[in-house]
Amino acid sequence: MATAMYLEHYLDSIENLPCELQRNFQLMRELDQRTEVDKHIRRLDADLARFEADLKDKMEGSDFEGSGGRGLKKGRGQKEKRGSRGRGRRTSEEDTPKKKKHKGGSEFTDAILSVHPSDVLDMPVDPNEPTYCLCHQVSYGEMIGCDNPDCPIEWFHFACVDLTTKPKGK
Structure with missing residues (x-):
């Protein structure tokens, strides 16, 4: 059986x-x-x-x-x-x-070119990971937050907003 x-x-x-x-x-x-x-x-x-x-x-x-x-x-x-x-x-x-x-001016352009979104790690990106900034990329490198509470994006990459150093303040 x-x-x-x-x-x-x-x-x-x-x-x-x-x-x-x-x-x-x-x-x-x-x-x-x-x-x-x-x-x-x-x-x-x-x-x-x-x-x-x-x-x-x-x-x-x-x-x-x-x-x-x-x-x-x-x-x-x-x-x-x-x-x-x-x-x-x-x-x-x-x-x-x-x-x-x-x-004098080329140091600034070199700094911007050295921190560019294409220098992100060459790893595959998780499709569920949220995107930020005007470039709609994932979070990488140094980022700065927007003070406006109504801002839909909230976080921006330094290179995308032409920042090379962290601004003073909060």
């Missing part, structure tokens, strides 16, 4: 097996799609960081041109820059990296 119950239970579990396998394969497909999206986001973040570095180089290059005319060559196209980077050895003088020269 016990073997009959065991056999019935076994047959019932085998009948449900295809549904469970289907559900597991569907779950694996969803996880694979999520990882592909995460990889794509990481690639986009890397591209964004590279473009920000190019922008910073251009800003430093404009400081060089104004200070002594020895900086980066004007009119150099984006394709030429991309072609000379990383494919071979640098041979010409214009391809060698320049030292930073700080003027």
Whole structure:
């Protein structure tokens, strides 16, 4: 009698097996799609960081041109820059990296560029985590609260409101 119950239970579990396998394969497909999206986001973040570095180089290059005319060559196209980077050895003088020269105003722009939302950790963000600020990003770095009790946003990132140091007060 016990073997009959065991056999019935076994047959019932085998009948449900295809549904469970289907559900597991569907779950694996969803996880694979999520990882592909995460990889794509990481690639986009890397591209964004590279473009920000190019922008910073251009800003430093404009400081060089104004200070002594020895900086980066004007009119150099984006394709030429991309072609000379990383494919071979640098041979010409214009391809060698320049030292930073700080003027009074460039320190402020360097501080803003160094604290940018794209410098956030490269970890996946929990979709249930609340977003803040005008940029609708999650909480990271230093943030400042709004004094207005009717403010719908309440918290702002320092970089988004052009702050570099904590203001005095509460």
